[in-house]
Amino acid sequence: QDITPPDSTANTNSTNKIDSTKTSTTIGGGLDFDYVKTQKYILGPIRIEGADNFDAQAIKLIAGLKQGEEITIPSDKISNAIKNLWNEGLFSSISIEAEKEIAGVIYLVIKLAPRPKLSRFKFIGVSKREVDKIREEVDLSSGQTITENLVFKTKSKIRGYFLEKGFNNVQINVTQIQDTLINNSEIFLIDIDKGKKVKIKSITFEGNESMKPWKLRKEMKDTKRRSIMRIIKRSKFNSTAYIRDKEAVLNKFRSVGLRDARFVVDSVYKINNRNLGIYLKVDEGEKYYFGNIVWIGNTKFSSGLLDTVLGIKYGDVYDKPLLEQRLKQSQDGRDISSLYMDRGYLFYHLEPVETGVVDSHISYEMRMIEGKEARVKNVFIRGNYKTNEHVIRREIRTKPGDLFSRNDIIRTQRELAQLGYFNEQGFQVNPIPNPQDGTVDIEYVVEEKSADQIELSGGYGAKRIIGTLGLTFSNFSVKNIFKPNSWSPLPTGDGQRLSIRAQTNGRIYQGYNFSFTEPWLGGKKPNSFTFFLNHTSFAASVDVRKKDPNYSGVGITGIGVGLGRRKKFPDDYFSAYYELAYQYYDVRKYANLFPSFSNGYSNDISLKYALQRNSVNSPIYPTEGSKISFTAKGTLPYSLFEGNKDFSAQSAQETFKYLEYYKLKFTFEYYLPLSPDKKLILMPRVGFGYMGAYNSAKGLSPFERFNLGGSGLSGVNQFGGREIIALRGYDDNALSSTAGDPIIAKYTLEMRYPISLNPQATFFVLAFAEAGNTFTSFKTFNPFNVKKSVGAGVRIFLPMFGMLGLDYGWGFDKLDKHSSGYGGSIDQSIDSKGFFPKFTFTIGMNLGEL
């Protein structure tokens, strides 16, 4: 006799229901059991049949039957065993039979038929692309046990998926087919009929007296009417989004003092198979105003000051979101909580309590507990698997013993981001308060990213193929060179920067650069030390070797050291940089680049000082802050020591054996967020440069002058020894004299918007308007005589390659007479068409230094 599960078919039900008049019944092995008089047995070994894929031990355990225990048969022990097994949901049939009985020991068999398993599943009626997405959604896998619930769950998940997409009439049918290849398994055939997409035809409001319907519809971010103009966001009905959007509409009412506003009728109705209608009737309720606001418990700040920060007066229209914002967290940092949080009051607590409503004026009592000033106890750093802790810790502004300050944490976060070793989106700062002793531990969790850049490129320039190999390691460690296990792939961890770059197109052009920077020289103060070496050479012809007396070309070799200091005065955004550099120019019978110095050599020993204030908040896509810099560079005025000398009698070689000049530069750029989410950014930038001679008789140095126009890329076409500055919408160097000019002015306005801020590939678009010019002397200098251009472009930042950019610009102004491009294609184009179109490709952050 089978003992089958309680909720299985009715004809073979559990033992209890068997007619008790029948005194005995036969079970499996020919044993008689009396249902009136039960009998005790000892359980012998239990055999399990029909469940090869399951652990026999586990099944016995689930059934609750143990060999050697005493069992009464018949009793509910057996039916419970069946129930327990049934609850597992793995079997479609369960029976327990007695095999034999020997001397009071009973041998049981548990016979199981496992439920069919899912072998495969197929979708019909939807495209392959959709199938892939649904597959992720439904979470079916081969080998799963098939239950009613599985079928139901699958259907409802698919339905949910299509409802989200606006297919409200979706029909799903799951057919189960026996799989003949695999035993006891079935195939799901999932037939989906998407039906027509349902859009929202109308959204009607009623009862809205103080707010126009279009304003309310604007608040509904994901519930939109159908329209031809609706390109960005499709019109579809999604119930969760609808609930959210209704709340947003109510919030809109609340923000103008209608805090009792509610929907009295809320109806979504079907117009036809493809269209829905939404009807919302609003009861606006009474209009409220702020009443008296009383501060209680404030000792650190006066009530007057708190009132000012809050900025809400008696009689202002009641606006709960504004109140919340001013109390807790405001975008511009104007809120009561940052007032306290930035001064160590971490345990500060404020409870705004409504004390009454008089004449629709709501009065508040601000009850606050200022608590103790919390001081920082420990600073923990986690997540640095490559970067040595001291590199991070020395940058952290919240130091043990300091008052807790939220502002310091935000600043630290920004400065760590600027190191460039960490994922900007991956930072976590966890303050862990210890209220017992009034201290707080601060945990900084960083996520390291690869900060190394490799540049390996081939290109076509100056009618020859050019190859570049560049490597930049921004988290290098000299100390770890001899520790092999810190090589990954190079020694890392000390935050030093090492850059090696070579560029060549064979015999015509060769450029080599090496630079090394230690950001904290000596480890005591953030004084950076830089050492650099570079060499570039340019030959006029491939065939003539350097040793040949007819060789024509230019070689420039430079070496230098720099020292950067962070300043505390006027504020700690300032930094200064000093550089001592030596450059050797070797010009051999070559007049194209430096017309006034076509043959000879020249030594340039210069000292540079740069003062900068940088409060830009992110190196790659800045959204706030400004950068202002002043640079002065100069050589010694040798000619002053030489007294009155007739330079005109000298050869160019004698005159320029030791270069003398001074150079001043000023730049300013500002990042202004235009949208509340700080994505749309406006960036104005201005720059001026001036290079002068100490002795007018000796004349201007042939090197180091300014060249303006084009992409600002230095390379083969724009050879070193001068300062190359971009002006998009014009040809390279087209605005300046061939030799370069001593004075420059440039103005830029850029509007930027990010497409992706993912650190793996930051991508943004920009539109620009710029203007600039160079001038041959102070007399001709006119800051308004500039050449204008507008255009648009894209920038993409890849951690391995750095910033790459592509711009398309149009120049609008004819060039000045001194310009090398004067009367050329630019001017002709502007004469005939009114503009000059130009594509520019850029590498790097800045387009030149202005």
Next chain:
Amino acid sequence: CNSYNRILKSDDYEAKFKEANKLYDEGKYERCVALYEQVYQRSPRTPQGEVSFYRLGKACYNVEDWYLASYYLSAFQAKFPYSPKVEETMFLAALCAVENSPEASLDQHETDVALNELQSFVSRFPNSERLDTCNFVMDKLRLKLEHKDFMNVKLYSKTENYRAAVVSSQQFLDNYPRSLNREDCWAILIRNSYHLAINSIDAKLEERIDQTIERFNIFLVEFPNSNYLREFEGYVEKVKKINIPTN
């Protein structure tokens, strides 16, 4: 080589097991891993499976693949809780964690894991003959954590963040009463107390001078013969001479 590949692809699990054992005994750990993996997958609940899984862990341990070894060895005790090898695998798993523990200047998450694993080994096998090794290794790890903390104290001192140096050195002295760096840490504390005092604003000057003197006195009791004494006496003399402005 050919025979190895043939066995690897064949369905003869006895042969696989035999070959794997042979390779294991010969010390060819990289090659036996694939075979043991197959044997274990085939019959995870058998004695063969047990041996395979144990040797998988050991083989990875021997080729110093600490992460993989730690995975197998720590999973062993959950899979075969009654095996006599549990003690050894738990111990080796802990040692893997120790090997994973990085230099003190990096994130010490793995060190904490290692300490926990060693601790649970000690609690489970309090009579193990490996106990001495455990204690030795744990001391070493703790020393590393201590060293890390001390480096931070030194960093604050070096970068002339006097207050941070004072606070963190005091913490260090509280946290590590038996540290070998105590004397040096005291030196940092007193030196920075002195600098904090002489650079202090008037309102806090008196308090900071008193603190400096008090700290020196405590130091004197703990290290009466310290080499630092002369330096510190100089500080104390200097701060005593400072006129405290009365307002």
